[in-house]
Amino acid sequence: MEVQVAPLRAWDDFFPGSDRFARPDFKDISKWNNRVVSNLLYYQTNYLMVAAAVVSIVGFLSPLNMLIGGTVVVLVFMGFVWVSHNKDILRRLKKQYPTTFVVVIMLSSYFLISYLGDVMVFVFGITLPLLLMFVHASLRLRNIKNKLENKIEGIGLKKTPMGIILDALEQQEDSINKLADYISKGKE
Numbered sequence: 604m605e606v607q608v609a610p611l612r613a614w615d616d617f618f619p620g621s622d623r624f625a626r627p628d629f630k631d632i633s634k635w636n637n638r639v640v641s642n643l644l645y646y647q648t649n650y651l652m653v654a655a656a657v658v659s660i661v662g663f664l665s666p667l668n669m670l671i672g673g674t675v676v677v678l679v680f681m682g683f684v685w686v687s688h689n690k691d692i693l694r695r696l697k698k699q700y701p702t703t704f705v706v707v708i709m710l711s712s713y714f715l716i717s718y719l720g721d722v723m724v725f726v727f728g729i730t731l732p733l734l735l736m737f738v739h740a741s742l743r744l745r746n747i748k749n750k751l752e753n754k755i756e757g758i759g760l761k762k763t764p765m766g767i768i769l770d771a772l773e774q775q776e777d778s779i780n781k782l783a784d785y786i787s788k789g790k791e
Contacts, residue, residue, distance in 0.1 A: 661728030
């Protein structure tokens with residue numbers, strides 16, 4: 604299936620007034636995770652634009668260190684995903700604790716970058732955009748269009764870059780299973 608780029612959402616939808624933001628329910632981790640995954644899929648192009656702006660500023664100030672930092676993070680991410688696909692215990696941990704998995708990747712990247720280059724480039728050029736995405740995705744309430752787009756992505760009717768990343772982190776299988784259960788209940 605061909606990878607499609609998600610549309611850029613209107614900025615007044617992406618960052619409206621405080622009425623569309625709410626603190627997540629920290630007691631229900633699966634609901635919070637579902638909100639984050641949904642928002643990451645729905646606003647992925649907006650997140651890419653914000654991240655590109657931050658990376659461009661930091662890259663302009665320190666291009667070589669930014670290149671080294673980006674390369675290290677990508678290689679560490681690919682290494683962790685490969686290892687987790689080949690080791691069942693890591694696969695289960697990745698599926699149960701996706702945030703911990705990402706934090707381990709970031710900490711491993713941090714230590715490698717501190718050995719190779721400038722740590723501040725890592726903090727501002729790589730971690731800050733990820734933190735901004737996570738905070739927005741955690742706080743932004745979903746709407747009907749958001750939920751509909753995520754169902755289309757979840758059942759495989761279209762594939763986007765964020766969907767591929769979330770698949771690597773095994774965060775979309777639950778949506779597909781829930782939809783399949785819902786359809787089978789509807790047939791009965």
